[in-house]
Amino acid sequence: MTTLLLDSDIRDWVVLPLFVIMIAAGLLRQNVGVLLKADPQKSNFIQQRAQGTARHASKLKSGASHYISTWQWQIRRMHYAKLLQDTAEWCESDEAEAAGKPKKMVKKEDGTLVEADDSGAADDDPMSNMMNPLSMMKGNMAFMVQNMVMMQGIQHFFSGFILLKVPFPLTFGFKQMFQRGLFELPTLDTSYVSSVSWYFLVMFGLRSFFKLAIGDPSQEQKEQQIVMTQLGFSPANPAATGSGGDANAKMLRGEAENIEMFLQTTHKSKLDGVEKRLLGSRYPKKAVAYGSAASAANDFLLGAAGVSRGGGKKKKAQ
Amino acid sequence: MGPDDDLPTLIQRKDHLNVLRYIRAHQLRKPELVVSHGLELLGNDLTKKSVGGDESARLSALEQVCLAALDLHNHDLADQCLSQLKASQGMESHRFRRLLARCLETAGDLDGATKVYNEMLQANPANLVALQRKYAMLKAQPNKETEAMDALNEYLTQNMADSAGWYEMAKCRMNMADYKGAAYALEEVILSCPLEASLHCELAEVYCTVGGLENLMAARKHMAQSLELDPSNGRAQFGLMVVANAYLLESEKSAKKHHDEHEVAVAKELIKYGGDQLLQAYKGAPMFAAVKTVVEEYQDDSASNE
Numbered sequence: 001m002t003t004l005l006l007d008s009d010i011r012d013w014v015v016l017p018l019f020v021i022m023i024a025a026g027l028l029r030q031n032v033g034v035l036l037k038a039d040p041q042k043s044n045f046i047q048q049r050a051q052g053t054a055r056h057a058s059k060l061k062s063g064a065s066h067y068i069s070t071w072q073w074q075i076r077r078m079h080y081a082k083l084l085q086d087t088a089e090w091c092e093s094d095e096a097e098a099a100g101k102p103k104k105m106v107k108k109e110d111g112t113l114v115e116a117d118d119s120g121a122a123d124d125d126p127m128s129n130m131m132n133p134l135s136m137m138k139g140n141m142a143f144m145v146q147n148m149v150m151m152q153g154i155q156h157f158f159s160g161f162i163l164l165k166v167p168f169p170l171t172f173g174f175k176q177m178f179q180r181g182l183f184e185l186p187t188l189d190t191s192y193v194s195s196v197s198w199y200f201l202v203m204f205g206l207r208s209f210f211k212l213a214i215g216d217p218s219q220e221q222k223e224q225q226i227v228m229t230q231l232g233f234s235p236a237n238p239a240a241t242g243s244g245g246d247a248n249a250k251m252l253r254g255e256a257e258n259i260e261m262f263l264q265t266t267h268k269s270k271l272d273g274v275e276k277r278l279l280g281s282r283y284p285k286k287a288v289a290y291g292s293a294a295s296a297a298n299d300f301l302l303g304a305a306g307v308s309r310g311g312g313k314k315k316k317a318q
Numbered sequence: 319m320g321p322d323d324d325l326p327t328l329i330q331r332k333d334h335l336n337v338l339r340y341i342r343a344h345q346l347r348k349p350e351l352v353v354s355h356g357l358e359l360l361g362n363d364l365t366k367k368s369v370g371g372d373e374s375a376r377l378s379a380l381e382q383v384c385l386a387a388l389d390l391h392n393h394d395l396a397d398q399c400l401s402q403l404k405a406s407q408g409m410e411s412h413r414f415r416r417l418l419a420r421c422l423e424t425a426g427d428l429d430g431a432t433k434v435y436n437e438m439l440q441a442n443p444a445n446l447v448a449l450q451r452k453y454a455m456l457k458a459q460p461n462k463e464t465e466a467m468d469a470l471n472e473y474l475t476q477n478m479a480d481s482a483g484w485y486e487m488a489k490c491r492m493n494m495a496d497y498k499g500a501a502y503a504l505e506e507v508i509l510s511c512p513l514e515a516s517l518h519c520e521l522a523e524v525y526c527t528v529g530g531l532e533n534l535m536a537a538r539k540h541m542a543q544s545l546e547l548d549p550s551n552g553r554a555q556f557g558l559m560v561v562a563n564a565y566l567l568e569s570e571k572s573a574k575k576h577h578d579e580h581e582v583a584v585a586k587e588l589i590k591y592g593g594d595q596l597l598q599a600y601k602g603a604p605m606f607a608a609v610k611t612v613v614e615e616y617q618d619d620s621a622s623n624e
Binding site for chain 2: 042043044045048049052053055056059060062063064065066067068069072076099101102218219220221222223224227228230231232233271272274275277278279282283284286
């Protein structure tokens with residue numbers, strides 16, 4: 001296999017310009033993405049309650065369970081199991097659907113806001129947002145459109161010649177992918193690639209570069225996200241707002257079962273031994289005294305056999 | 319979040335924007351600082367166009383200065399901030415409406431504020447801030463404890479994982495003398511923040527107030543836990559003596575079969591321990607003599623019960 005000598009014009013007029021074009025295109029895409037950002041979606045009311053309840057109930061499994069008394073933990077175990085079941089039922093009920101639907105407000109002539117007459121709308125299908133093509137498209141449109149356009153452009157303008165040789169050897173299978181338009185020369189070393197593969201290489205390579213170039217979002221942007229969550233909006237993600245009552249109910253029932261059956265029923269909180277740990281060596285030793293009246297009353301065998309066992313109190317160290 | 323330097327450095331450098339950012343990031347309550355640096359940053363009539371960041375930095379600063387002005391009861395400044403924000407964002411912005419409602423609350427127009435919050439809830443039932451503020455408004459009014467509690471209930475059912483909300487519930491219940499409820503709520507808070515010594519101390523006090531042998535036992539344990547987490551907690555040191563003493567008194571009153579010798583011994587030891595810790599802590603302090611009298615009273619009491 002001899003090495004091919006490629007015209008240096010290829011480098012000057014194709015490789016470097018392509019590189020520069022792709023950097024510029026990436027930056028353009030970022031800025032256009034900001035302009036086309038979809039509106040934040042309203043958080044799902046039912047989902048919010050379900051997730052909050054589940055998260056709270058899961059604290060029983062955490063280390064904090066050793067900082068409340070054992071009997072309180074047991075009580076909570078039973079209470080949370082019931083609470084999760086009740087919330088699951090609520091999720092499926094009509095009342096939740098009604099409460100969770102945001103009401104459209106219209107302005108009357110005197111400036112007050114009243115509920116829009118919505119009696120005709122039967123659309124409480126939680127998947128309706130997925131069907132709205134515009135919101136989903138807006139998010140990915142910039143990227144997809146640009147991808148398509150660039151690939152078509154490159155295949156049109158820069159086809160039919162070898163662009164460069166990649167420094168690592170490739171197997172035969174890659175030939176078809178990387179050498180499009182090169183008339184499928186069977187003897188051509190797979191390391192020689194065409195322009196489309198250069199495009200892919202640079203595209204994946206520049207992702208990290210862009211993360212560096214764009215930099216961290218400013219503090220105000222991070223705060224905006226937090227505030228939006230508090231005000232009841234989840235970040236613009238059409239896939240996130242799909243769960244209706246049933247999915248949540250199922251999740252809650254699963255959690256309830258977990259708590260009721262699988263959570264370790266023999267849990268003994270470390271709070272029970274805290275006084276011993278605090279007092280350390282000053283902790284009074286439990287006196288097991290053979291022959292003392294009190295312990296004899298408690299001790300079945302000795303009590304039955306009578307109290308007249310030997311004189312001295314033998315103190316057994318616990 | 320927040321600038322890398324600490325506050326005194328930023329103040330010295332007169333870096334107004336970053337001072338404001340720092341205060342926001344660390345959630346400090348320093349209204350005078352905010353107002354003075356904010357006015358420097360935005361100009362005395364709040365019309366400076368560029369503040370060294372982008373537009374969102376200016377708007378965030380305006381919002382922050384507005385809230386600080388409300389804290390200082392400087393309604394004029396708050397109004398100015400509001401009008402600047404309204405000019406830029408308009409009535410449709412949710413953040414603006416939240417700020418407007420806060421201003422109405424401070425101005426005393428609670429009905430107006432409630433109206434704004436109700437509108438926000440109609441439009442988006444998942445709005446936690448609105449539910450929270452409705453409770454806060456009721457809490458601030460006298461003689462509205464039951465309504466406040468209902469509002470808080472509503473907030474907590476929607477957002478059960480909020481430990482600060484549960485703490486509010488505990489305080490509410492204590493106000494209404496429902497100590498069992500307060501104990502439950504405090505335990506929910508402890509489940510979220512188990513290592514907080516003051517919470518255990520408070521819970522022990524509540525259990526002691528409720529009374530009854532089992533509750534006093536729990537009170538002892540939580541007081542001990544508080545001391546284990548923070549041995550310098552003076553309130554817990556006093557509290558340990560009090561609670562153990564209460565346990566002793568209660569166990570004397572109870573029937574013989576509940577009388578557990580070992581636990582009584584532990585309680586006495588706890589009193590001694592608490593007393594010793596106190597005397598050590600107050601050594602050399604002017605109050606030492608008074609503290610010694612109290613401690614000796616408790617220790618003699620427990621000794622005389624033997």
